[in-house]
Amino acid sequence: MHYWSQPMADINADAGTYARATRSLAEIAQPFAALYRAFWTLESLPAETLELCRLRQAQLLGSDLAWRHEQFGLSAQQREDLKHWPSSPVYSDAEKACLEFTEIHAMDARAITDAQADAVKQHYGDVGLVALVQALGVFDAVTRLGLIWDLETLELNAS
Amino acid sequence: MSIKPRVQSPRSDTGNLIRDSALGLVPETLPHYLQLTVAIWDKGPLTPAEIELARLRNAGHVGCVMCQAVRYDIAVEDGLSEEVVSSMRAEDGGLTARQQSIVRFVDHYLHNPSKPDPELQTALDEQLSEVEQVHLALLMAYFNGFSRCAVALGGMPDSMPRMEISVPR
Numbered sequence: 001m002h003y004w005s006q007p008m009a010d011i012n013a014d015a016g017t018y019a020r021a022t023r024s025l026a027e028i029a030q031p032f033a034a035l036y037r038a039f040w041t042l043e044s045l046p047a048e049t050l051e052l053c054r055l056r057q058a059q060l061l062g063s064d065l066a067w068r069h070e071q072f073g074l075s076a077q078q079r080e081d082l083k084h085w086p087s088s089p090v091y092s093d094a095e096k097a098c099l100e101f102t103e104i105h106a107m108d109a110r111a112i113t114d115a116q117a118d119a120v121k122q123h124y125g126d127v128g129l130v131a132l133v134q135a136l137g138v139f140d141a142v143t144r145l146g147l148i149w150d151l152e153t154l155e156l157n158a159s
Numbered sequence: 160m161s162i163k164p165r166v167q168s169p170r171s172d173t174g175n176l177i178r179d180s181a182l183g184l185v186p187e188t189l190p191h192y193l194q195l196t197v198a199i200w201d202k203g204p205l206t207p208a209e210i211e212l213a214r215l216r217n218a219g220h221v222g223c224v225m226c227q228a229v230r231y232d233i234a235v236e237d238g239l240s241e242e243v244v245s246s247m248r249a250e251d252g253g254l255t256a257r258q259q260s261i262v263r264f265v266d267h268y269l270h271n272p273s274k275p276d277p278e279l280q281t282a283l284d285e286q287l288s289e290v291e292q293v294h295l296a297l298l299m300a301y302f303n304g305f306s307r308c309a310v311a312l313g314g315m316p317d318s319m320p321r322m323e324i325s326v327p328r
Contacts, residue, residue, distance in 0.1 A: 021293065022293055022297070024289060024290040024293055025202070025203060025290055025293045025294055025297065027198055027202035027203075028195070028198045028199060028202050028203055028294065028297045028298075029293075029297060031191060031194045031195040031198045032195055032297055032300060032301065034191050034194070034195075035188060035191035035192065035195055038187045038188045038191050039187075039188065041187060042185070042187050042188075043186075043187070044185065061272065105307065105311055108222075109221065109222075109307040109310040109311040110160040110222050110310055112161075112310075112311050113161075114161055114163065114165065114313070117161075117165040117311075117312075117313065118165075121165075121166075126166040126167055126181075126184060127184045127185060129165065129166055129312075130166055130181050130182065130184045130185055130312065131184075131185045131188070133307075133308045133311045133312060134182065134185060134188055134192075134304070134308055136304075136307070136311075137303065137304020137305065137307050137308050138300075138304050140303070140304060140307075141299075141300035141301070141303060141304050142300070143272075144268060144272040144299075144300070144303075145296060145297075145300055147272040147273050147274070148267075148268065148272055148273065148274060148275070148296060149274075149296070150274040
């Protein structure tokens, strides 16, 4: 159904959503949403680790929407300690390696060092590093789109 | 920026730029990257030359040497000239109002991701339809992540010659 033939009640129901913002271009919005969803069932990287990285990105980009969004369930302590992850005991060495990589990637991907990349590979291998880099790019994009389109939810259900 | 590749690309030689690159290592995401790449180029209202202008603007900000050296052949065939690319880089006023609006959005996406202020939104609305603005946002979502991926995985030389490639299909 085209958006212009939707009943007004349906349109209002999805106001502030990705589906609404992209309703005129589902042929691109749907594959992008599908790519985002693919990261949450990876063999090479735990969803829990990716959620920590997504939330740290949200903090760095200053997106309250992305911070409030819960893509994967974490403990309250894992969320609370995220700003101070280097000194927190709630994260594993593998998670800390990914969080360090995430922070540098968010600021300037050119500044990532071989040692930071190797630290991720030590836990997750080449495939895990590639998956992390891919995920960071897509998560960053979702956060930016949420800010630019002033979305109310980050559920990526394309129309 | 590391010139040493940080991962080993797959040993495949399918001729598909994405499948044969490090992106091909992650089986769960590969089909989605392939589908999205084609959709970005084929399914939106912006022309290939306009898509390329946005892609190259992003590449310059990210500092991806490879992304800056590449020209997609369909964009060149569509009329993207090196004069336009130079004007975009030099900000010398040589772009059309429509091209300028595309560049302004790219800069906004990268440097100030937020709801565009009324002045910027008016400037965008004067040059781009609603669906064109959605296309522009989604192609930035794709290309920015892609270029940062290329940089983060290392193996990037200090400079590369200009080269034409085709959209991997």
